[in-house]
Amino acid sequence: MSVLSWRRTLSGPPVRLAKVRAVTTPLPHSLRSDARDNRERILAVARTTFAEQGLDVAMREIARRAEVGSATVYRHFPTKEGLVTEAFREQMTACTAVVDVGLADPDPWRGFCLVIEGVCETQARDRGFTAAFASAFPRAIDFAADRERALGKVAELARRAKAAGKLRPDFVLDDLIMVLMANSGIRTTSPTAALTASRRFAALLIQGLRAEPALPPLPPPARLPPAVVSWTVSFGTI
Structure with missing residues (x-):
């Protein structure tokens, strides 16, 4: 395989993200959809921000750019390590x-x-x-x-x-x-x-x-x- 072929691999479809962990009480479908959208938006922002600035970006800055609260970020990714791992x-x-x-x-x-x-x-x-x-x-x-x-x-x-x-x-x-x-x-x-x-x-x-x-x-x-x-x-x- 050439390097060009490998580059096409990088530009291919994104890896499917894990589903949001279920909670004890079932949530309305619309709320589950909102939570899933928030998680994907947080990951997209994290990838872009980490790529531009490295890993020193604060979690609150990720939250600001994703237009969600810091609590929402920590609910999906309790640690920065977890966010970095999933983002990359x-x-x-x-x-x-x-x-x-x-x-x-x-x-x-x-x-x-x-x-x-x-x-x-x-x-x-x-x-x-x-x-x-x-x-x-x-x-x-x-x-x-x-x-x-x-x-x-x-x-x-x-x-x-x-x-x-x-x-x-x-x-x-x-x-x-x-x-x-x-x-x-x-x-x-x-x-x-x-x-x-x-x-x-x-x-x-x-x-x-x-x-x-x-x-x-x-x-x-x-x-x-x-x-x-x-x-x-x-x-x-x-």
């Missing part, structure tokens, strides 16, 4: 999908390149997803499990690309974390410019990761702060 569930699914496509490619180097391009593009499209992916949300079990599975698959793909002699042998998974951090730092004047810059960054990065006999070894890898990327310790070096 679709992006997490797309990220996992591109990793699966890369792992299934018979050419591990081509698959590895697809993953780098796809992850960088996801970041360029959505700043909030980057922060969510690198955060440790102890109660967001499903999101964390999906993230760890995706990272484990990237590690396996990197091992295959090294065995094929295509990926430089001194690459470690922490290098991918530096990629995420560097790419998320790109600031431009428009979403289109952000995508353009991110694609160029990915291309430059891929050239630097390709195994070449004349390449000098990299300096020793640095362990990044656990508070920033605490999930890396589960994978270590490749």
Whole structure:
């Protein structure tokens, strides 16, 4: 699958959201419909706001933009972690999908390149997803499990690309974390410019990761702060 095909996945129909949890006393149909509409509007606003400003936006600001009360937001999403997890569930699914496509490619180097391009593009499209992916949300079990599975698959793909002699042998998974951090730092004047810059960054990065006999070894890898990327310790070096 090409990166273009993966982009179409991102633009496809949204993942169906979970139904509003039932309460003990049955509610009138119109009220249930209003509650469902409020939940979907809160999620839509959260996705947009987190994408624009990152995860530091206050819940009351989400409520203001969604034109509901703060109590309504907390009724549907008792914690900010829960709101972030649900808001980025679709992006997490797309990220996992591109990793699966890369792992299934018979050419591990081509698959590895697809993953780098796809992850960088996801970041360029959505700043909030980057922060969510690198955060440790102890109660967001499903999101964390999906993230760890995706990272484990990237590690396996990197091992295959090294065995094929295509990926430089001194690459470690922490290098991918530096990629995420560097790419998320790109600031431009428009979403289109952000995508353009991110694609160029990915291309430059891929050239630097390709195994070449004349390449000098990299300096020793640095362990990044656990508070920033605490999930890396589960994978270590490749």
